[in-house]
Amino acid sequence: MTGTTPASTLHETPAERAPLRRTGWLRRHRAIAAFSAVVAAALGLVLWAQLSPKGDAVPLSVHNAGPEGAxxxxxxxxxxxxxxxxxxxxxxxxxxxxxxxxxxxxxxxxxxxxxxxxxxxxxxxxxxxxxxxxxxxxxxxxxxxxxxxxxxxxxxxxxxxxxxxxxxxxxxxxxxxxxxxxxxxxxxxxxxxxxxxxxxxxxxxxxxxxxxxxxxxxxxxxxxxxxxxxxxxxxxxxxxxxxxxxxxxLETRGSPESLDELAPDWVRFLGPWLVLVALAAIAWRGRRLGPLVFEPLPVVVKAAETAEGRARLYQDSRAVDQARDNLRAGTLVRLSGHLRTGPGATAGQVIEAAAQHLGRPARDIQELVNERPGTEARLVAWSRELDTLEKEVKSR
Structure with a gap:
């Protein structure tokens, strides 16, 4: 029947109904109870850490519980x-x-x-x-x-x-x-x-x-x-x-000795002598040299003309190996600067960086850079291939 109270409940005393009320409150507030328990445990750990005796890290210390303690x-x-x-x-x-x-x-x-x-x-x-x-x-x-x-x-x-x-x-x-x-x-x-x-x-x-x-x-x-x-x-x-x-x-007896007490007796004569030597050096080397004077050169040679003249000298002397070494070194320096491999990079590192940059096998680039042309015609063709390699690297 709706609205009626069980007979067993009517006969319960207040002391018997108290545990039921507490159990019902815990069921309704489970989250709050769990959070309160966690907070209480955390506070207990903090208090225990603060009140527990502290150790140290001194080797062989009786308070050091670490591996080096005792x-x-x-x-x-x-x-x-x-x-x-x-x-x-x-x-x-x-x-x-x-x-x-x-x-x-x-x-x-x-x-x-x-x-x-x-x-x-x-x-x-x-x-x-x-x-x-x-x-x-x-x-x-x-x-x-x-x-x-x-x-x-x-x-x-x-x-x-x-x-x-x-x-x-x-x-x-x-x-x-x-x-x-x-x-x-x-x-x-x-x-x-x-x-x-x-x-x-x-x-x-x-x-x-x-x-x-x-x-x-x-x-x-x-x-x-x-x-x-x-x-x-x-x-x-x-x-x-x-x-x-x-x-x-550590035993400390009195105040530490001053610099004057530590220095030998002959130092007192060294100071004035050094002052005189310094003044003499200033008078000798400190005189005014005057402003810089521009002196025109008799001939001004352009950089391109210098490079062309050196190339003609190589050609006249049949210095294919010397020209090849110069072309190879210049190519590696320019590639290193563009690829940002640093001034200390070796030739192999520059070649590896260029191969990764172009997505080509490093062996192909290495064979090209390390080639030794035997004739002047091959040297000219080889230099053009190096120039093409530089343009491909810079265009990527």
Whole structure:
């Protein structure tokens, strides 16, 4: 019956009818609900990106999750009970070393920002110091008997331990690509025929030099024995200070010297002498030469007459080859200018461009341009054919 309400609806309570009303509203406004959900998800992603901790792109940084960073290694060390402290400055590194219990220091000073005294202070405060790809100045300042010995040859992409140190022996082979070699102390991972190795340790074992960042980087950590060597090298101590010097660690003492302080004493006499020499040169070469004077020539020869006279000389001397070379060179220069092949184009490039322009086989044009007429009659006919070729190119 029209207009009547079902009996079951009459007996529903308000609490039972509320879910039905919400379901009906969602059905009527499906588009608005979907759009609102998408907007809410986008806002959540933006807030998460803004509030999440930011990383960096510094090689071997503990915050760099890229292939060149070392975030993965520090997290693995943390799970093994090693407290990794990221030192952002020399003062922070010294404070962390002094507060730690027999701490290990990883130093990656790729730009050589630290001077000798500060390097010695770091080495004295650390129980063990691991230096990655150090410069010559860094090794000289540490004075541990370890020296640079070149780079790993391309013929040795994989290096075996080949030494008595327990950590390299347990880790196994590592990659030698883009690595540096060091001599002195106990060297490991030596290429064939070399006494220097990718890893070198001082006689007392407190200084370890590793000539490759691949051993510690995220992108190479799962290759060969990199992870084992990195963990065994950095993990013996419960405290690890990770220090990558920056430009702020560069030692600047006072104001820079001025140009007068840097110049030698004899320069003060050089300035007045240069002024006198300059004045003498001006007086000598700077005198007025006067206006240009037009001098009429006794004979004015037209260009056409010059070309005709040269042609007669070629004819009298039977210089067919010389005339042919001149005609060929002139034709190629004019074709190159019209086809815009550039001043550096070769004869073959000009011929190819002309063939494409005319839609003819390049071999036909090449045979014509490179022909060597044997007689004067053939030279005249050949020159006319070259002229016809130029006209066809210019008319297209």
């Amino acid at each position: 975030r993965a290694l520090t997290q693995i060390l943390g799970r093994h009970g090693v407290a990794v402290q990221d030192a952002g400055s020399y003062e922070a590194a010294m404070a962390a070393l002094e507060a730690g219990s027999s701490p290990t220091l990883l130093l990656y000073d790729r730009n050589g920002f630290l001077d000798g005294p500060r390097l010695l202070n770091l080495a004295a405060s650390a129980q063990r110091m691991v230096v990655v790809s150090p410069r010559l100045q860094t090794l000289d300042a540490l004075d541990a008997g370890i020296r640079q010995a070149g780079v790993v040859p391309d013929a040795s992409p994989v290096l075996e331990p080949g030494c008595s140190l327990p950590d390299p022996q347990a880790a196994g082979a590592v990659s030698g690509e883009s690595g540096f070699l060091y001599d002195g102390g106990t060297s490991c991972y030596r290429p064939d025929g070399s006494g220097a190795g990718l890893v070198a340790a001082s006689s007392d074992g407190r200084l370890i030099v590793v000539g490759s960042t691949a051993v510690f980087s995220n992108g190479e950590l799962d290759r060969l024995g990199h992870a084992a060597l990195a963990i065994r090298t950095l993990g013996p101590s419960p405290d690890l200070v990770w220090y990558i010097p920056t430009f702020e660690d």
